Amino acid sequence: MEFFIDTASIDDIKIATEQGLIDGVTTNPTLLSREGGDWRVRAREILDVVKGPVSLEVVAEDAAGMISQAHDLKKMGDNVVVKIPMTPEGLKAVKTLSGEGIHTNVTLVFSPLQALLAAKAGGTYVSPFIGRLDAIGDSGMNLVEEIRTIFDNYGYTTKILVASVRHPMHVLEAALVGADVATVPFAVLQQFVHHPLTDKGLESFLADWHKLTGGKW
Template identity: 65%
Template structure:
């Protein structure tokens, strides 16, 4: 399973890449604005750091505008994947862009049927927002399971990005289902390292090592 960071923070991205576990990034104008950065410049900077898929979102909701924006974004880097909202004009834009060889990520997916439409249109990725589904009382991960089943049934190459992740349990569930990608805030990635038994084990190991070093010093004195 690939791990993407859902952020526009360069320091977070650099740290994740340095760990050797971050494969790509998803971002949008809202995340970039929080960093007080220029959108296109930040997208190029992220692409240079991650050297993997970087989803950058259009702001237009009309077919012509989405296609125009997507073509400009795609010129920023070979790593750019254009995020397109799953609306009728968006599906049409995905179809056009896929024929032009531009990678797309159908975003704001909340049902398996929406994902099916995106795959038929040629989307490179679909992003079901599971956290937002959980927020309204549904089980978001069920949608991921159904999308995966549909794509396997019909041999679609479209990859599933589990998005709107709230906590490490979402990541675990996605991995057990076999989702292609999970995109998450940096804080969720950090939590994946954590386990109290790891901390206790490391603490005990260091104490034992310190005692052993004291033993060696005393032995040499004798």
């Protein structure tokens, strides 16, 4: 399973990259707005740090506008993946862009049929928003499982990119049902590393080492 970090924070991206935890980055207008400043400068900074896929989102609502903005975004780097919303106009844009060899991430997916349409249009990634479904009493993980079954049934190569992740169990469950990628906030990503028994075991080992050597190597 690949891990992307869902952020526009350069500091968080650098830390996660140094830890060897991430394969790519996803952003959106909300994340970019939180960081402030010129979003184009921020996007280029991210692309300078990250060698893997970086999702940057269009904001046009019509297919022609989305395609134009996609071409503009793609000029920033070869690893740009263009985020396109799951709308009728978005599907038109995805179809055109995929025909041009431009990678796309179909975002704001909340049903298996939406995911199927995204795959048929040629989307590189499809992003089911599991946390938002859980928040309204639906099951985000059931959605991921249904998408996996449909894609496997028909041989679609579109990658399932689990988004709107709220906690580590979302990622564990997504991995168990066969999602290709999880895009994870920095704080949640850091939770993967820690376990109380790991901390307790390390404390014990270091205490015994100090008894043995006085803490010297």
